[in-house]
Amino acid sequence: MSRSSTDGAAAAGVVTLTTAHRRRLRALWRSAGWPSHDALDLELLVAGLLSRHLDAAGRESLRLTDAGLHELARTVQGHRSARDAHEALVARVSLEMHRAGRLVWRGLSLRAPVAAEVAGPDGSTAAVTRWAMAMPDVFSIRPSTLEAHVEPVVHEIKVRRADLLGDLKKPAKGEAYRALASQCWYVLAAGIGDEHDVPEVYGVMRAHPVAGAEGLLRFGALEVLRPAPRRACRVPHAGWLALARATPERFDDEPQASLMPDEDVLAPGPGDAA
Numbered sequence: 001m002s003r004s005s006t007d008g009a010a011a012a013g014v015v016t017l018t019t020a021h022r023r024r025l026r027a028l029w030r031s032a033g034w035p036s037h038d039a040l041d042l043e044l045l046v047a048g049l050l051s052r053h054l055d056a057a058g059r060e061s062l063r064l065t066d067a068g069l070h071e072l073a074r075t076v077q078g079h080r081s082a083r084d085a086h087e088a089l090v091a092r093v094s095l096e097m098h099r100a101g102r103l104v105w106r107g108l109s110l111r112a113p114v115a116a117e118v119a120g121p122d123g124s125t126a127a128v129t130r131w132a133m134a135m136p137d138v139f140s141i142r143p144s145t146l147e148a149h150v151e152p153v154v155h156e157i158k159v160r161r162a163d164l165l166g167d168l169k170k171p172a173k174g175e176a177y178r179a180l181a182s183q184c185w186y187v188l189a190a191g192i193g194d195e196h197d198v199p200e201v202y203g204v205m206r207a208h209p210v211a212g213a214e215g216l217l218r219f220g221a222l223e224v225l226r227p228a229p230r231r232a233c234r235v236p237h238a239g240w241l242a243l244a245r246a247t248p249e250r251f252d253d254e255p256q257a258s259l260m261p262d263e264d265v266l267a268p269g270p271g272d273a274a
Contacts, residue, residue, distance in 0.1 A: 049069050092218070093207075153184075190207060203224070
């Protein structure tokens with residue numbers, strides 16, 4: 001025995017949906033539908049995306065209406081499209097770094113030494129090194145036998161403006177990247193931002209989408225909007241251990257670069273390659 005107490009058609013459109021509303025819809029879809037009786041439940045009920053039901057024992061649960069199911073499906077499709085676009089741009093940047101003669105890794109987890117200050121009991125401060133985890137979208141080095149010449153570079157990929165702005169609110173993440181790399185770049189899908197949105201410690205590229213085969217999203221030219229500042233940086237010992245355990249990306253269309261013994265024959269930097 002069940003009873004619905006919400007008319008979705010009459011109430012739809014009253015509430016402006018936020019990420020929190022969509023997250024609640026997903027949680028209720030995956031669960032038994034026990035209500036939280038908070039503002040999110042109330043607003044989703046008013047919007048006609050949820051309905052209330054009572055079982056034979058009088059226990060209340062919430063179920064997604066047809067409108068709620070359609071909204072959840074649109075959210076899932078939007079997330080899938082964003083993931084596909086992100087992966088397509090990661091692959092494009094990885095290929096560009098490979099063509100520049102660099103060894104490339106995707107999805108690494110690296111421990112980065114980050115400088116910090118701690119307060120002592122007497123009110124004084126002391127500089128200490130703390131370790132932070134960094135997961136750059138693309139990490140690459142020059143295949144040089146000279147450690148000082150490997151020039152580690154980080155590329156962070158953004159295909160949605162909300163993700164870009166959220167990322168820039170995490171200064172600790174950027175500090176970890178800069179501790180690992182001699183250059184740090186943001187690569188932005190066209191239309192989500194430009195160099196004015198990104199602090200000057202980063203280089204900025206714009207990626208232009210092109211039509212791909214069978215409807216697959218692809219990216220073409222990488223336009224340098226602002227070169228990344230270069231500085232001397234060596235991969236920390238923990239970074240070398242992580243690289244030793246990982247496998248560089250392989251590209252079927254071109255042979256892997258061999259070790260280069262000196263700086264004169266190293267590939268051009270990322271800004272030149274783009």
